[in-house]
Amino acid sequence: MRTAKLVCAILAFTVLLNLFSFTAFGESAGQSGGNGIKVVLDGAMLSFDEPPLLIGSRTIAPMYELFGALGADVLWDANTKAITAEKDGIIISMQLDSVTFSVNGQGITLDTPPQLIGDVIFVPIRAVAEHLNLTVIWDGGGANTVYIMSEGTLGAGQSVGGTPAVVIENEEAVFATLHGEIATIAEFMYFYSSVKLEVLNSIGIMPGDEAESSYLEMEIEGGITLNDYIKESALGELKRFKILGTLAKEMGTELDDQDWANIDAIVMSEIDNAGDEVALAFFIEQTYGISLGAFVSIFEQNVLNEKFYYELYDSISISDHDIMEQYEALLPELESVTVRHILFMSEEEHGERSNEEALALAEDILARVEAGEDMKALANDYSEDPGVVENSGEYTFDRYANLVPEFIEWGFSAEIGECGIITTTYGFHVMKLEAKDTVPFDDIKEDILLWMKDTALNSELDSYMVNPDYELIVDEGMYSRF
Numbered sequence: 001m002r003t004a005k006l007v008c009a010i011l012a013f014t015v016l017l018n019l020f021s022f023t024a025f026g027e028s029a030g031q032s033g034g035n036g037i038k039v040v041l042d043g044a045m046l047s048f049d050e051p052p053l054l055i056g057s058r059t060i061a062p063m064y065e066l067f068g069a070l071g072a073d074v075l076w077d078a079n080t081k082a083i084t085a086e087k088d089g090i091i092i093s094m095q096l097d098s099v100t101f102s103v104n105g106q107g108i109t110l111d112t113p114p115q116l117i118g119d120v121i122f123v124p125i126r127a128v129a130e131h132l133n134l135t136v137i138w139d140g141g142g143a144n145t146v147y148i149m150s151e152g153t154l155g156a157g158q159s160v161g162g163t164p165a166v167v168i169e170n171e172e173a174v175f176a177t178l179h180g181e182i183a184t185i186a187e188f189m190y191f192y193s194s195v196k197l198e199v200l201n202s203i204g205i206m207p208g209d210e211a212e213s214s215y216l217e218m219e220i221e222g223g224i225t226l227n228d229y230i231k232e233s234a235l236g237e238l239k240r241f242k243i244l245g246t247l248a249k250e251m252g253t254e255l256d257d258q259d260w261a262n263i264d265a266i267v268m269s270e271i272d273n274a275g276d277e278v279a280l281a282f283f284i285e286q287t288y289g290i291s292l293g294a295f296v297s298i299f300e301q302n303v304l305n306e307k308f309y310y311e312l313y314d315s316i317s318i319s320d321h322d323i324m325e326q327y328e329a330l331l332p333e334l335e336s337v338t339v340r341h342i343l344f345m346s347e348e349e350h351g352e353r354s355n356e357e358a359l360a361l362a363e364d365i366l367a368r369v370e371a372g373e374d375m376k377a378l379a380n381d382y383s384e385d386p387g388v389v390e391n392s393g394e395y396t397f398d399r400y401a402n403l404v405p406e407f408i409e410w411g412f413s414a415e416i417g418e419c420g421i422i423t424t425t426y427g428f429h430v431m432k433l434e435a436k437d438t439v440p441f442d443d444i445k446e447d448i449l450l451w452m453k454d455t456a457l458n459s460e461l462d463s464y465m466v467n468p469d470y471e472l473i474v475d476e477g478m479y480s481r482f
Contacts, residue, residue, distance in 0.1 A: 038145040038206065039125065041069055045206075050120045052146070058112040059138070059146050060122040067123075070132055070148070076121065083114055083123065087132055094123065103131045130275075137283050145206065171294045176474040178242045181249075185478055186294035187241070191234040192482055193288040199230055231482055239472045243464045245301050248308035255304055263300055309457075316453045323448050327441050334444065337411040338396045338435040340375050343385040346427035350384070355428075362421050362428040369419055375432050384427070394434065 037052040037059055038045060046069050052061040063083065067074040072087035081096035093102045099110040108131075114123045126136045129148045137147040171186035196216075200206070205215055216227040255263075274280035281292035288295065327334075342365055344358040365382060369375045379393030387393075397403060399412060404424045414420070414433040422429050464470045 036144050039066075039148065040145060040206075041148045042150055050118070050122075052125065053117070053122065054144075055115075055122075056112050058127075059125045060112060060115070061125050063114070063121040063123045066125065066128060070129060070134065072132060083121070085128070090132055092128065092131055096121065101127060135279075135282070137286070171290060173478070174475065175478050176238070176242075176472050178239065178472045179246050179470050181242060181246050183238055183242050183472070184294075186290045187298060188234060188238050188478075188482075189289045190295065190298055191237045191241070192231065195233045195237065196230045197287075199226065199233075227482075231479070235472065235474065239465065239470075240461075241302070241305065242472065243461070243470055244305035244308060246470070247464070248304050251308065251311075253304060253308040253311060255300070255307065259303060259307065263303055267296055267299075312460075313453060313457055316456055318449055318452050318456075323445055323452065324441065326448050326452060327444065330448070331438060333399060334439040335412070336396055336398045336437050336439075337433060338394060338437070339407070339411045340379060340392070340394045340432050340434055341385070341407075342375070342379045342383040342393055342430040343388075343426060344382075344428045344430075345384045346425070349425075349427055359421075359428050362430050366419060366421055366430045369430060369432060375430075396435075396437075 037054055039048075039052055039059075039061060040046070046061075046065070048062050048065050050062050052059055063076070064074060067085050070087065072085045072092075074083065074085040076083055083092075083094040083096070085092045091104055094100075094110075094114050096114050096116060099113045101108045101110045108127075110124060110127055112124045114121060116122075125146055125148070126138075129136045135147075135149040137149070138145075171184060173185045174182050175185040175188045176183040200209075200212065200215070203215065205212055216225065216230075218226050220226055220229060271277050271280050274283060277292070284290065284292050284295045342362070344361045344365075345353075346358060347353060347355045350358065361382075365378055368378060376392045376394070379388055383393050385393060395403070395407075397408065397411065399408060401408060404426070406422045406424045407429070410420065410422050410431055411433060414431070416433050416436060419430070419432045422431055
């Protein structure tokens, strides 16, 4: 196991740790450049010659194409660098590289000004669309999509996030019970929507895409559809969530004044990012199918679950003796080797030399290395590995390195000073093992401790997942609606 694999994933047990880590409406600050930003207007994907960008904290798009799609006439004055757009009596005035923005003469300050990138003028999408009386929603949770909607374009059961048309009459309705505790239909709805969005994004389907329904109905194994898989995954996440909450309650974990203050601050920040509470509520409802109140309740419970998790984590004690034993067991996986090689490309890679000729060159160089010539100098003179100009043919790696398997296998089977030739898809490599190293105990002790505590805690928590006293008893009638 690499050092990186030993680093503890403290909160792997709960799906909601970063429930509010997305920015619902205010695009995440600090990102920029071409990162697959999509713009959807009333359900139709807009096409741009130059892709929209995420600059600072806002999305921007090419001026002419954006205003045209929104039904506005736009004028550009190259002398004054002024932009004027008009639609239905609304006149928007902007200046290139200026944060000053006016609507029918009323001044507003922009977060991100219009700007010239290459030979294309980009303008901020939200500022333009919202002042043309359109609704704007940013979904940065993997979809990287700006949704622009005219009034009345979203009907009952529709969703910007692709949530199915499952209408919840009563969010507090009992969906399931676990150890005497109730799981509401709103809680399951959240987990179902979250898993579905993640799965669709992973296969390149944009939420709300026409292909969504056919993918959800697609059989993936033994009569199980993709939607069945999503439902089962959501049940598992709901069960973990309720087990942590139930145990927290049984152990007496409670939120204190500072916890509530932190919750309030996060919620208020999201409301500010959205523009107002109504806008945030709209986004939550359309993305997850639940109200803002239900969403915040789930978030509050997760903060309690997280606090309980940390209390359990901090209570675990592991001795230095046990850490050393684990270190010794991991020693084979904590090794690294330093190998120097000289590559002679294969016939396929080289194109003008046969494999027999390449092998003969490799055997000649191997003989010179074994006769005592400086392999570093030989690598610089003869190696056809492009990386030789930077490393003189020397590579240090562990068992999990992103190298061809023959390279790794030889490195960990050879003895220091040993030389040889291996064949890979690249060609023939003259090899010499320069050194073997192991990560010192003191350098990795803390990582091993974290990993052992995390393993011990999650093993204990996982036992509740199969404990019949903590069975999730589901209302099948509600479950069948999804």
